[in-house]
Amino acid sequence: MKKIGILFGMERTFPKAFVERVNEMNVDGITAEPVKVDVVQQAVGTPYAVIIDRISQDVPFYRAYLKNAAAAGAAVINNPFWWSADEKFINNSIAISVGVPVPKTVLLPSFARPDDTTDASFTNLVFPLSWQQIFDYLGFPVFMKPHAGGGWKSVFKVHNVDELFNAYHQTGQLVMMAQEAIEFEEYYRCYCIGRKYVRIMPYEPRNPHHLRYVSDKNPSPEMEKLLTDYVLRLNNALGYDFNTVEFAVRDGIPYAIDFCNPAPDADVHSVGQENFEWVVEHAAKYAIERAQQHKEGQMNLTWGDFVKRSVADMQSVEKATKEKKASSPAKSSQKAKKQ
Incomplete structure (x- = not known):
């Protein structure tokens, strides 16, 4: 059993x-x-x-x-x-590598020094940062959010330099991201299970939590196909088998806003009965598939393409190095004979 x-x-x-x-x-x-x-x-x-x-x-x-x-x-x-x-900032970089649009984003050092550090711990950090370069790159408004974590904790929307620094001063030891605000016409939250089952849900993040799945927006067939493609690209790259991806659509372009949700909300009272039924059914189906594939005494984890590519590249380098070393004595021998 x-x-x-x-x-x-x-x-x-x-x-x-x-x-x-x-x-x-x-x-x-x-x-x-x-x-x-x-x-x-x-x-x-x-x-x-x-x-x-x-x-x-x-x-x-x-x-x-x-x-x-x-x-x-x-x-x-x-x-x-x-x-x-993983965390949100590196995930943005991975998204770019697989061709999924994301908002312009900059990583910021924590406002307060981490425990057990001093000014000397930051010898390599330029101070002050080139803030004007950041402002020119992002524009305003900007979202300030932790580079890791979720649940809309410590998230600020700022509209000018003064508001940005005021928010930054409230973040303590959190490592933050400053991110271009996408003023969207449509917004979607997409479940992805097993990197193959996708459900696209109209979503309104500006509503109170219990009303966020109440939206009159529905994707066109073309948008649905594009969203599905982006969801699968992201989850295959990251290796998540149970995740949600959020997209803000501006001028017809869906920007991946939040796609590091490996324990996404699945409560019937917030997602609604229809979405709840879908996630229960497909989570159960996928878990059974993984149980059937399970092999005793072996590693049964799945890994994303980002990690697998890194391993493959490393193995290629090691193989090339070994081949080069193996051929070196033969080349030296041939050179000696010619002499």
Whole structure:
């Protein structure tokens, strides 16, 4: 029997519905339940072939538990090693590399020095920054947001230099991004599961939280095709198997605004019954697929194209270096004979 587990925190509607849906599908040899965590022993696996992670972003103990489980062979969705490594700024760079438009963005050092540092810790940092270059590049208005994290925490929309510095002074030790504000005509939030199942949802981020999925905008067939393509490009590059991508559409161009949501909101009371039904069904379907593919005693994690390309490039360099070294003695021998 292969178990699928779901690890979650305060949320209730999605985890319960997910477990029920997997079990209702009645796939031979597969069952689902909430994950039970007790003693976590190094290099010792868990009873779960697949674990859906909904909470480790807020609980470091769970993140460490999931890494240990993955190293022992569990298929953790999403990959806890990559989730620990990525953040919004590098994700923007990856988006550009795969041809997905993103707002112009600049990384800013934290306003307050990190603990256990002094002025001497920043010998390499130009001070003050070339602020005018930043203002000329971004224009106004600008969004100030943390380079990592989510949930609209510590996010400011500023309209001039004074407002920007006032916001910056409130951010403490957070590493921030200053990002071009996309004044949009349409906005969409897109679920992506398994890097193949995509649901495009009209969304209005300016509404109160419980009304954000209430929108009269609907994508044209051409826009729907483009959004689907961009969603798949991003998630294949990043390696996320459960994620949401948000797009702000300006002058017909969808800009990826937020696409680092590996534990996206799936509560029925906020996403609505129709969207909730879709995500429960496809999350259950994909988890079962991963359980069926699971191989005991092997690594069952998935990785994104960005990481896989990096590994492939490194292997190519190593291979070329070995070939060069292997051919060197022969060349030296031939040179000696000629002499």
